[in-house]
Amino acid sequence: MSIAIDKSKCVGCGRCHEVCPGTLIKIGGDKKAYIKYPKDCWGCTSCIKECPVYAISFYLGADIGGMGSMVHTEKKDSLLCWIIDHPDGVKTEIDIDPKESNKY
Amino acid sequence: MKIEKIKTELLIIGGGTAGCYAALTASENADVKILICEKANIERSGCLAAGVNALNAYITEGRTPQDYVDYAKKDAAGIVRDDLLYTMSERLNKVTKRLEELGLVILKDENGRYAARGNRNIKINGENIKPLLAAAVEKLPNVMVLNRVNVIDFSVRDNKINGAFAIGIENDTFYVIEAAAVIVATGGAAGLYKPNNPGFSRHKMWYPPFNTGAGYAMGIKHGAEMTTFEMRFIALRCKDTIAPTGTLAQGAGAKQINSLGEVYETKYGLTTSERVYGTVTENIEGRGPCYLKTKGISPETEESLLKAYLNMAPSQAIKWIESGKKLSEQNVEIEGTEPYIVGGHTASGYWVDTNRATTINGLFAAGDVAGGCPQKYVTGALAEGEIAALSAVKYIAENAADTIDESEINSHISEIKKFTGENHSRFSTERLEEAMQTVMDSYAGGIKTNYRFNEKQLDIADYKIRQLEKLSENLHAEDLQELMYIYELRERLTVCRSVIAHLKARQETRWHSFAENLDYPEKDEKNWNKYVNSRLENGEVKIILRELTKEGQRTYEHSN
Ligand SMILES: Cc1cc2nc3c(=O)[nH]c(=O)nc-3n(C[C@H](O)[C@H](O)[C@H](O)COP(=O)(O)OP(=O)(O)OC[C@H]3O[C@@H](n4cnc5c(N)ncnc54)[C@H](O)[C@@H]3O)c2cc1C
Ligand code: SF4
Ligand code: SF4
Numbered sequence: 001m002s003i004a005i006d007k008s009k010c011v012g013c014g015r016c017h018e019v020c021p022g023t024l025i026k027i028g029g030d031k032k033a034y035i036k037y038p039k040d041c042w043g044c045t046s047c048i049k050e051c052p053v054y055a056i057s058f059y060l061g062a063d064i065g066g067m068g069s070m071v072h073t074e075k076k077d078s079l080l081c082w083i084i085d086h087p088d089g090v091k092t093e094i095d096i097d098p099k100e101s102n103k104y
Numbered sequence: 105m106k107i108e109k110i111k112t113e114l115l116i117i118g119g120g121t122a123g124c125y126a127a128l129t130a131s132e133n134a135d136v137k138i139l140i141c142e143k144a145n146i147e148r149s150g151c152l153a154a155g156v157n158a159l160n161a162y163i164t165e166g167r168t169p170q171d172y173v174d175y176a177k178k179d180a181a182g183i184v185r186d187d188l189l190y191t192m193s194e195r196l197n198k199v200t201k202r203l204e205e206l207g208l209v210i211l212k213d214e215n216g217r218y219a220a221r222g223n224r225n226i227k228i229n230g231e232n233i234k235p236l237l238a239a240a241v242e243k244l245p246n247v248m249v250l251n252r253v254n255v256i257d258f259s260v261r262d263n264k265i266n267g268a269f270a271i272g273i274e275n276d277t278f279y280v281i282e283a284a285a286v287i288v289a290t291g292g293a294a295g296l297y298k299p300n301n302p303g304f305s306r307h308k309m310w311y312p313p314f315n316t317g318a319g320y321a322m323g324i325k326h327g328a329e330m331t332t333f334e335m336r337f338i339a340l341r342c343k344d345t346i347a348p349t350g351t352l353a354q355g356a357g358a359k360q361i362n363s364l365g366e367v368y369e370t371k372y373g374l375t376t377s378e379r380v381y382g383t384v385t386e387n388i389e390g391r392g393p394c395y396l397k398t399k400g401i402s403p404e405t406e407e408s409l410l411k412a413y414l415n416m417a418p419s420q421a422i423k424w425i426e427s428g429k430k431l432s433e434q435n436v437e438i439e440g441t442e443p444y445i446v447g448g449h450t451a452s453g454y455w456v457d458t459n460r461a462t463t464i465n466g467l468f469a470a471g472d473v474a475g476g477c478p479q480k481y482v483t484g485a486l487a488e489g490e491i492a493a494l495s496a497v498k499y500i501a502e503n504a505a506d507t508i509d510e511s512e513i514n515s516h517i518s519e520i521k522k523f524t525g526e527n528h529s530r531f532s533t534e535r536l537e538e539a540m541q542t543v544m545d546s547y548a549g550g551i552k553t554n555y556r557f558n559e560k561q562l563d564i565a566d567y568k569i570r571q572l573e574k575l576s577e578n579l580h581a582e583d584l585q586e587l588m589y590i591y592e593l594r595e596r597l598t599v600c601r602s603v604i605a606h607l608k609a610r611q612e613t614r615w616h617s618f619a620e621n622l623d624y625p626e627k628d629e630k631n632w633n634k635y636v637n638s639r640l641e642n643g644e645v646k647i648i649l650r651e652l653t654k655e656g657q658r659t660y661e662h663s664n
Binding site: 001002018019020021022023039040041042043044045046050058060061062063064065066067069071080082084086092094096098099100101102103 | 143144145147148149150153154157158209210211219227228229230231232252273274301303304305306307308309312313314344345351355408410411412414415416418419421422423425426427585
């Protein structure tokens with residue numbers, strides 16, 4: 001899997017660049033973030049969760065069965081909301097309360 | 105390239121799970137100057153970057169630390185250190201309490217006790233576990249953190265460590281760090297073998313691809329004794345996404361079934377290696393693919409599982425959603441990963457005494473990089489971080505610090521200049537990495553051979569890895585990030601050579617799949633109830649066989 005950064009949304013704050021455990025994201029001359037080594041992405045989603053303007057999504061590569069959906073998270077009050085945009089325009093949303101533990 | 109010299113008292117290499125906890129412990133127990141060097145950013149680095157799903161090592165109500173020792177020993181077919189397992193197990197609950205104080209959400213039952221998952225696990229929301237640890241470290245007054253600084257070598261003289269060398273990958277700086285004591289906490293090694301999906305998703309692996317075995321390689325190079333590298337770890341994971349299966353198996357009670365719907369796990373045994381071996385064998389014998397049976401689970405279970413996966417391995421959750429089929433309508437296909445070397449799951453790593461002192465004076469090891477103590481997981485890594493920190497602090501009080509020779513500094517600078525300057529290579533670092541993974545896959549028991557190997561194949565592997573080592577001397581880097589990639593490749597090659605030597609040395613099959621030696625397909629308790637250790641001497645991996653610790657043994661000291 002890898003990530004895609006929406007340049008039109010990016011405000012160049014550098015958070016994604018700061019947190020990536022693989023040092024894969026850079027800030028370009030246009031002050032926008034870009035992923036320099038897309039194949040090296042581990043898929044940890046740290047950058048996605050840290051982006052304040054929700055400019056980063058991830059997708060599964062076709063080699064591991066990806067169907068083209070783009071996924072990102074948004075913070076809704078105290079909830080972490082996962083948003084999956086399917087290629088046909090359908091949206092799935094799942095809210096997670098960070099104060100709730102996993103049941104399994 | 106700038107050159108910066110730093111003097112500290114305690115250097116911690118790797119600000120991951122064990123490294124951060126070592127810093128907390130040292131800072132609270134002594135007035136020492138501490139420096140953490142982290143190749144990424146301690147906020148989200150290493151194994152915990154994506155979040156974890158449970159604390160896999162905890163002494164639940166009615167159980168004792170000795171029960172945990174017995175479990176881990178049985179799972180590893182006896183090749184463990186009793187003293188290490190015990191001293192870790194004793195601390196599991198204390199470090200868990202500390203995690204909760206730092207803000208980790210732990211599920212409680214109606215009586216306010218931690219809710220257990222099976223006999224040894226407790227349930228948490230571990231999405232933010234690394235930011236919590238990092239925030240605690242950043243508050244400490246006497247700790248300095250250098251992020252995006254990759255350590256490339258130790259400085260060792262007369263078997264005593266005096267510091268380390270590092271490169272600042274984003275600030276074009278070469279660091280010379282002098283320290284009175286060093287804790288190595290760089291985690292295990294991923295990327296030695298060809299991964300499940302070598303194309304676009306090559307890094308969608310279980311273990312962090314950024315943990316390249318640097319700590320092992322630096323120790324090997326300087327003659328540290330290592331143990332049990334032949335006990336590779338192969339994870340049984342959800343196919344393609346390589347997401348953990350424990351949540352489905354231990355958490356929701358899903359059984360391993362083959363394509364005929366038969367439960368096969370009981371046929372092969374339930375140890376970690378047997379679960380992998382069973383799956384491999386079912387496939388070889390034509391009853392694959394294998395699955396975890398989730399068909400028919402309740403809607404509530406289904407929803408909780410989906411959320412649990414979003415918290416720790418979101419790609420698996422997305423896969424379910426994209427497939428358009430609910431988890432209760434399809435079983436989850438499973439497969440074995442490529443082999444890793446990881447001392448938090450198996451027993452590979454530095455040979456340490458009970459205080460987590462390595463055989464190099466002043467160097468301590470904790471977490472996945474330390475050997476002899478499998479089934480550590482998060483809490484075990486924290487426990488070892490604590491033990492190593494207390495030992496290092498004591499060492500600092502008793503031993504005078506030395507300096508690093510100018511000649512040693514210069515030889516590192518000229519090596520870096522060679523890689524970033526005049527070097528020309530027909531091959532890129534990436535191509536040589538692929539070549540290494542292909543060699544390990546084909547000749548040292550990778551996925552391709554169903555994890556099996558024989559001596560002749562290992563000899564070929566050794567020969568080819570040495571050739572790649574030679575080729576790697578001429579690699580060229582455009583910047584310090586590419587330079588880091590060269591060092592990472594060279595670290596992996598060093599680890600590969602040790603893995604091959606260890607696989608060859610243990611002339612039995614102690615663990616199916618983890619070390620499946622076709623020349624010696626049986627377990628041999630008579631001759632091989634021993635640790636296989638090694639030390640690099642004159643460029644060759646020398647094997648050292650050692651007697652196992654006794655049942656109930658609580659301490660172990662290094663001897664020659
Ligand atoms: C995907 C995944 C899921 C897991 N889930 C669970 C779970 O649910 N429950 C559980 O109990 N356990 C789980 N584990 C196991 C547990 O997380 C690990 O055993 C433990 O975190 C290891 O700690 P560590 O400190 O040894 O390694 P890490 O936490 O990985 O720390 C190593 C650090 O060293 C840094 N580093 C490496 N090389 C260098 C270098 N040359 N210079 C500077 N820095 C360097 C790395 O960037 C990293 O920050 C999981 C592991 C993985 C990989
Ligand atoms: S998902 Fe993780 S590894 Fe991939 S770019 Fe983002 S932070 Fe880096
Ligand atoms: S975190 Fe988001 S806004 Fe900030 S630099 Fe990255 S993509 Fe741009």
